[in-house]
Amino acid sequence: MAWFRKERRPRTSARERLEIPPDAWDKCDDCGHVDLREKFERNFQVCPQCGYHRRIAARRYVELLTDPGSFVELFGNLRSTDPLGFEGYRERIETAYRQVGTHEAMLAGYGTLTGVELNLGVMDFAFMGGSMGSVVGEKVARLARRSLERRVPLVIVSASGGARMQEGVLSLMQMAKTSVMMAQLKENGVPFISILTNPTTGGVSASYALQGDVILAEPGAVIGFAGPRVIKQTIGQDLPEGFQTAEFLLEHGMVDAVVPRPQLAYTTAALIRLMLGLPPAGAGD
């Protein structure tokens, strides 16, 4: 069925447009393609025309990467404090809690994917740019410990501009803290799949995000240590086309695969089952 629909140009006739209420339409932020909102939605906010991956909420990744109804949030009661008394931080945190949610910059929990239990952490870029402070570091560490103790795979979806500067050197230390746990997962052969989305930079890319046993990236995601703006400022010239994109990293050997969002669940499930020595999904389990 799917291929049949693709045969037609994804353009809608003027008559069709008239019959559909204006708020049912959506437009690609990248190529400007106009299509039914529902079509974007069904495609996990990937443009049906150009494949541009629009940012989606942490909750959507949970829906994408766990079996329906299986996800249970963990550590949702962890709250940021203002350890340095950093001016303006308390207010920004309060606002982010109200506007984005109390899961902070990471929604953590457990669930199943094709029936296999996993621990899942999804970073939320909407919460202060997905910045990693003490709460994110603690959630990653606890998720990893839970994976270690139960020997279930860990999956983390990253989206972050880096360490949260309002927690100063304590946020820097979250890189060390999370790395300590990832080292233990490796030592004990517990699978860790790291999924990089747009953007994954700074302290997050330079710690757990690039420590996965397998590292997947969404198409077009900007991934790197320094952000493009900082680099541009340093070298005093424009960056080459496509620099620091997922495809660029793939070419340079830094990620295992670039996986379009609609295929993320399938790929992740297949990897987990392969790494755990389980049969393929649906093969008699």
Added chain:
Amino acid sequence: MAAAPIVHLDFEKPLEELQRQIDRLRQLASERQLDVEREIAPLERKLAELKREIYANLTPMQRVLVARHPRRPYTLDYIDRAFSDFVELKGDRLYRDDPAIVGGWARLDGRPVMVIGHQKGRDTKENLRRNFGMPHPEGYRKALRLMHLAERFRAPVITLIDTPGAYPGLGAEERGQAEAIARNLEHMAALRTPIVAAVIGEGGSGGALALGLADRVLMMENAIYSVISPEGCAAILWKDAGQKERAAEALKLTARDLYSLGVVDEIVREPLGGAHSDPEGAARALGEALKGALKSLEGIAPEELIKLRAEKYLRMGRYIES
């Protein structure tokens, strides 16, 4: 080092005045063969007092300037003075040698160690070669290679941290700056030999931490350690790099701040007037502190060492559970 001109920071100007007076008096005395020691003694006392006063009351941003002082001892200066038998080892065996990080075998108090540190340049030419102490991935990969070498021969690793940060350039990104730092952190967490890190100057973010995950972390009295430079922080938060004093204050980046946050284990006292005013004294102090730290780790089995290291970092961070 002695032949280079003395560089004074703004807040050191009163010291400069006084020092000039003393020098003038001495010169006069030697020309006319006079004994002026009685006149000079109170001036020198005053100079010491003024130094103590100025250095006790440095603002965080002034501390940043001391940490970046062009005459401040760098890694190789400390290796020269506090270590013996240094044999530098170069290259990451993958791409090239990164002169922004130096390392090799050496002895500390007669005992073989692997010493590794960021290296800034003393003049423009050397700074261009050493990229102002800002490493590329190959620098971190060289460092990790040397750490594994030390592990194989059961020698402790000593790292000296002094960098504005990992270099944000095209080649660095292309060759995996983030991957190199992430890999160092992961492997340092599991290294089966003691690691002692000392922040000797600038502890610039992830590029510093990539050598800094350790069993003991020391910090020189006037060193700084921060997630971002005050200039960078001010530019992002207030769109104005000129607000760096405000950012330096807010970031809590001085040795005393880091000690109270539990990130560093020990502050190493610097000679009066900062390490740059007496590199010999600074090296003695650092050498003693490193010896003490190594001694405190003696006899701990590798498994236990790794476990304690993990626990130390797992405690870091502040949050509440509501």
